[in-house]
Amino acid sequence: MTAMIDIAALDDIPRQGARVVKTDAGCVAVFRTADDQVFALEDRCPHKGGPLSEGIVHGTSVTCPLHAWVFDLSTGVAQGADEGAVRTFAARTEGGRVFLDATRLRQRSAA
Amino acid sequence: MMRLVVIGAGMASGRMLETLFEAGFAGRVTLFNGEPRGNYNRLMLSPVLSGEKTYAEIVTHDDAWYVAHGVQCHFGEHVTKIDRERKVVVSKTGETPYDALVIATGSAPFIIPVAGKDLPGVCTYRDLEDTNAMIAVSKPGAKAVVIGGGLLGLEAAAGMAARGAEVTVIHLMGHLMERQLDPSAGYLLQKDLERRGIRIHCKGATKAILGTDRVEAVLLEDGTVHDADLVCMAVGIRPETRIATDAHLEVGRGVVVNDQMQTSDRAIYALGECVEHDKQLFGLVAPLYDQAKVLAATLMGQEAAFKPVQTATKLKVTGVDLFSAGDFADAPGREDIVFRDPGRGVYKRLVLEGEKLVGAVMYGDTADGAWFFDKIKSGEDVSAMRETLIFGPAFAGGAQADPLAAVAALPPEAEICGCNGVCKSKITAAVQGGAVTLDMVRATTKASSSCGTCTGLVEKVMALTLGDGFQANANPPMCRCTDHTHEDVRRLIKAQGLKSIPAVMQNLGWKTVGGCASCRPALNYYLLSDWTLDYADDRQSRFVNERNHANIQKDGTYSVVPRMWGGVTTSAELRAIADAADRYAVPMIKVTGGQRIDLLGVRKEDLPAIWADFNEAGMVSGHAYAKGLRTVKTCVGKEFCRFGTQDSTGLGIKLEKLLWGSWTPAKVKLGVSGCPRNCAEATCKDIGVVCVDSGYQISVAGAAGMDVKETELLCAVPTEEEAMEVIAAFVQLYRENARYLHRIYKWVAKVGLDWCKAQIMDLETRRALYDRFMQSQSVYQTDPWAELAERPSDWAPIADLTLRAAE
Numbered sequence A: 001m002t003a004m005i006d007i008a009a010l011d012d013i014p015r016q017g018a019r020v021v022k023t024d025a026g027c028v029a030v031f032r033t034a035d036d037q038v039f040a041l042e043d044r045c046p047h048k049g050g051p052l053s054e055g056i057v058h059g060t061s062v063t064c065p066l067h068a069w070v071f072d073l074s075t076g077v078a079q080g081a082d083e084g085a086v087r088t089f090a091a092r093t094e095g096g097r098v099f100l101d102a103t104r105l106r107q108r109s110a111a
Numbered sequence B: 001m002m003r004l005v006v007i008g009a010g011m012a013s014g015r016m017l018e019t020l021f022e023a024g025f026a027g028r029v030t031l032f033n034g035e036p037r038g039n040y041n042r043l044m045l046s047p048v049l050s051g052e053k054t055y056a057e058i059v060t061h062d063d064a065w066y067v068a069h070g071v072q073c074h075f076g077e078h079v080t081k082i083d084r085e086r087k088v089v090v091s092k093t094g095e096t097p098y099d100a101l102v103i104a105t106g107s108a109p110f111i112i113p114v115a116g117k118d119l120p121g122v123c124t125y126r127d128l129e130d131t132n133a134m135i136a137v138s139k140p141g142a143k144a145v146v147i148g149g150g151l152l153g154l155e156a157a158a159g160m161a162a163r164g165a166e167v168t169v170i171h172l173m174g175h176l177m178e179r180q181l182d183p184s185a186g187y188l189l190q191k192d193l194e195r196r197g198i199r200i201h202c203k204g205a206t207k208a209i210l211g212t213d214r215v216e217a218v219l220l221e222d223g224t225v226h227d228a229d230l231v232c233m234a235v236g237i238r239p240e241t242r243i244a245t246d247a248h249l250e251v252g253r254g255v256v257v258n259d260q261m262q263t264s265d266r267a268i269y270a271l272g273e274c275v276e277h278d279k280q281l282f283g284l285v286a287p288l289y290d291q292a293k294v295l296a297a298t299l300m301g302q303e304a305a306f307k308p309v310q311t312a313t314k315l316k317v318t319g320v321d322l323f324s325a326g327d328f329a330d331a332p333g334r335e336d337i338v339f340r341d342p343g344r345g346v347y348k349r350l351v352l353e354g355e356k357l358v359g360a361v362m363y364g365d366t367a368d369g370a371w372f373f374d375k376i377k378s379g380e381d382v383s384a385m386r387e388t389l390i391f392g393p394a395f396a397g398g399a400q401a402d403p404l405a406a407v408a409a410l411p412p413e414a415e416i417c418g419c420n421g422v423c424k425s426k427i428t429a430a431v432q433g434g435a436v437t438l439d440m441v442r443a444t445t446k447a448s449s450s451c452g453t454c455t456g457l458v459e460k461v462m463a464l465t466l467g468d469g470f471q472a473n474a475n476p477p478m479c480r481c482t483d484h485t486h487e488d489v490r491r492l493i494k495a496q497g498l499k500s501i502p503a504v505m506q507n508l509g510w511k512t513v514g515g516c517a518s519c520r521p522a523l524n525y526y527l528l529s530d531w532t533l534d535y536a537d538d539r540q541s542r543f544v545n546e547r548n549h550a551n552i553q554k555d556g557t558y559s560v561v562p563r564m565w566g567g568v569t570t571s572a573e574l575r576a577i578a579d580a581a582d583r584y585a586v587p588m589i590k591v592t593g594g595q596r597i598d599l600l601g602v603r604k605e606d607l608p609a610i611w612a613d614f615n616e617a618g619m620v621s622g623h624a625y626a627k628g629l630r631t632v633k634t635c636v637g638k639e640f641c642r643f644g645t646q647d648s649t650g651l652g653i654k655l656e657k658l659l660w661g662s663w664t665p666a667k668v669k670l671g672v673s674g675c676p677r678n679c680a681e682a683t684c685k686d687i688g689v690v691c692v693d694s695g696y697q698i699s700v701a702g703a704a705g706m707d708v709k710e711t712e713l714l715c716a717v718p719t720e721e722e723a724m725e726v727i728a729a730f731v732q733l734y735r736e737n738a739r740y741l742h743r744i745y746k747w748v749a750k751v752g753l754d755w756c757k758a759q760i761m762d763l764e765t766r767r768a769l770y771d772r773f774m775q776s777q778s779v780y781q782t783d784p785w786a787e788l789a790e791r792p793s794d795w796a797p798i799a800d801l802t803l804r805a806a807e
């Protein structure tokens, strides 16, 4: 079963940007695309730990601010020649609010 | 020595002279041209009109070329008479004798004889004057009417529309470009143009041009009135034969020539659009270039004969792909093969006569054009491949659908560049001979140097020959999101009045949604630099450091560098820095190479608070993270130093206060030294000032990072005021012209220091640059720290689930 928890208002996240949610096991980056889709990814680049939440968001991808690896927001997989992936979490919007999958987040903190 | 006189410096005579000099011609050449300039690439007027190229880029022969070949030039001087008896030509400066005379007067646009045709605001489309007249009028909101929906008319319409004008095309026939396209392809073209906002009125006959002092509207036979600030007539051309007729040479529709390009007078030759050969006239450059070769050989006393070949047509409108070759009119015994994919806007039609391909029209996907054209010219039997013929070489050869396959399948003798008649094997040979860049291939074979539509094909042939060693043109597109170079994009933003990132991506055909991390910051910079007052900075298109106004560190913390004007500080500022370092537990305090102090390892959520503390102590952001002004390094100067000639510290502070806050293509650093001992290392900065007794030596384009380079002198000025004006103007010149991420030294290497000097030494230009710089400063010279410190919540996490778990 999934329990979605209300995280913030959609407008707290800039379009083509991200904000961070703190959890026990590290930060999760919540992205908002130009067309208001939201995605939640672990905020830690598999390359050298760069904060993906600070990257430039383009289409449904983000470019890591430290060494420019590009990740697909929906799968968390690195694009092009780079190999690696970050964990993704279910996210959705409803009534102008953003919800994240609490079950996964807790599992993550339990693990 | 043979005295050769040439009338007309156009495409045909230009090529003829090149060939002649290459062959070692020993005579003396005198060249007359009606236009007040030498030879430029007339075909490329359309990209100039649309803003994709500048006039300077399409000049084919500059002054240096004429001087180098000893050509006596009379530009802006018509030849009014040929005296065959005395073998002289007459022009306003007198008589010029000839042993051999070449008539290359091209053609004159046809003007429809309707009322109002002479009103100001009516132009044709033939030369630079026409092009400039259209550019001057084509402002957003202006109305233009183009009469004529052929090649020229449509290029004029698309060019003016690209600059923002509302354009209507009036075309007499039922569909556009009826001489090259069948109705189906004409219809697709019309739809494409309408999608760009161009109105098309087919079956429209012009009755009169209306207006009192200037053109105001166009009236059609059917009663329709189209408002117009400008009317361009592009309804056809007729050979310019007046001087030949007056000299009683044999003239039909054009000046009649034989296979050696000789007229009815043995000493007089003619070539280009003004001639008639075997009852035929010519309106595209490919056959003219052949004529040029033949005439050059004839003048060198060699044997050569002109034989017209078939030509193929392409329309030079960015984003419209059409190709037409051969004969595609319906006729008994002819059959069609048609392929349509309306969803993709693709249409292809092949016309067969017996076993042979005689015509091809393609719209939307023209990749196989060269292959079909080759089949048409060779007249080979295509019946065996008829079933898959329309799918092109990829199927005929059984090869993969590889983008290079179509080109690989071309035989060595297949024509790649139609304008210059360059075949595949000639390009292959040039590449194997060491021409590894597009420019080198252009220089050695002339391929892709005229109308430019074959550039992609030429690159494919190069790629096939070079394999992995091939790097497409030396000036590559901005990034993988677009085919445009940085330079093109900068020009088009201005020409088309594009004022937002989505507008640029939409109008210039970006291939990705939302661009990428490389093009977005560049576009954001170009827009804010070009539309200072109208554009709203897009924070989300900024790289992290500029978005957060601090340098990100490897562990995700940030560094904070307050400005220390000219490297001068006070005990109060030092105390504030020390307090902040303690309060936020800063792991390292470092004196930088830029004469100020860096606090490294600050946590993101503490940034607003530390900024507020610094603001309180009177300090602002040092922009140590910005593509903008960084530091102005100074030495102590004459106030304290026994060698100082001027107040270098004071000038450095004034310069930093003038320039701080400005965004630039890449970072900008200055140094001001009080004497030539140069303790501020001014001569390896982007801009350096060395004070001397008589004033200030301003030098630019130094580097001391990945490249090390000494600055070069821009100018010397007597006063501080002038030094400041020159430097601000120079920074603005850089801001307006450089490619994003190019430091000043890279940009100057491209445009040339002499050009920069000319701009800055011209007082009017300098003043205008300075004013534009100050206008930009009125918007951008604000302390970002003060603004952002007011919203501390933006810098903290939006939610903290660790707290919830604890509840």
Ligand code: SRM
Pocket: B551, B552, B553, B558, B559, B561, B590, B591, B592, B593, B594, B595, B596, B598, B624, B630, B631, B669, B703, B704, B705, B706, B707, B743
């Ligand atoms: C702090 C400082 C080193 C120091 O401890 O002294 C420094 C630190 C950095 N430099 Fe530098 N540079 C510093 C003076 C210089 C100088 C010397 C100077 O300015 O007199 C140079 C050579 C001159 C020049 O600019 O070319 C210099 C040439 C570079 C370059 C090479 C640029 C180039 O085009 O060749 C880079 C890389 C870049 O900009 O792409 C760079 C990039 C960097 C970055 C921003 C790397 C990065 O992207 O994270 C470093 C950020 C550190 C931080 O987090 O604050 N830094 N850097 C100096 C800050 C000066 C200031 O007060 O603003």
Ligand SMILES: Cc1cc2nc3c(=O)[nH]c(=O)nc-3n(C[C@H](O)[C@H](O)[C@H](O)COP(=O)(O)OP(=O)(O)OC[C@H]3O[C@@H](n4cnc5c(N)ncnc54)[C@H](O)[C@@H]3O)c2cc1C
Pocket: B007, B008, B009, B010, B011, B012, B013, B032, B033, B034, B035, B042, B043, B044, B045, B046, B077, B078, B079, B080, B104, B105, B106, B107, B125, B126, B127, B152, B155, B240, B243, B271, B272, B273, B274, B282, B283, B284, B285, B286, B288, B314, B316, B419, B451
């Ligand atoms: C906007 C535009 C786009 C085009 N695009 C293409 C294309 O994509 N592909 C293509 O194949 N063709 C294209 N053409 C056609 C091509 O430009 C012409 O075929 C070619 O320029 C003709 O060359 P020419 O030397 O005969 O004449 P021109 O290039 O016209 O040169 C003739 C010169 O002679 C001068 N002159 C005339 N009379 C006198 C006199 N009495 N004394 C002194 N000087 C005189 C004129 O001022 C002129 O400069 C285009 C033409 C235009 C206008």
Ligand code: SF4
Pocket: none
């Ligand atoms: S030289 Fe500059 S960029 Fe390199 S490590 Fe030192 S501070 Fe960083």
Ligand code: FES
Pocket: A045, A046, A047, A048, A049, A050, A064, A065, A066, A067, A068, A069
């Ligand atoms: S840490 Fe993300 S690319 Fe290096």
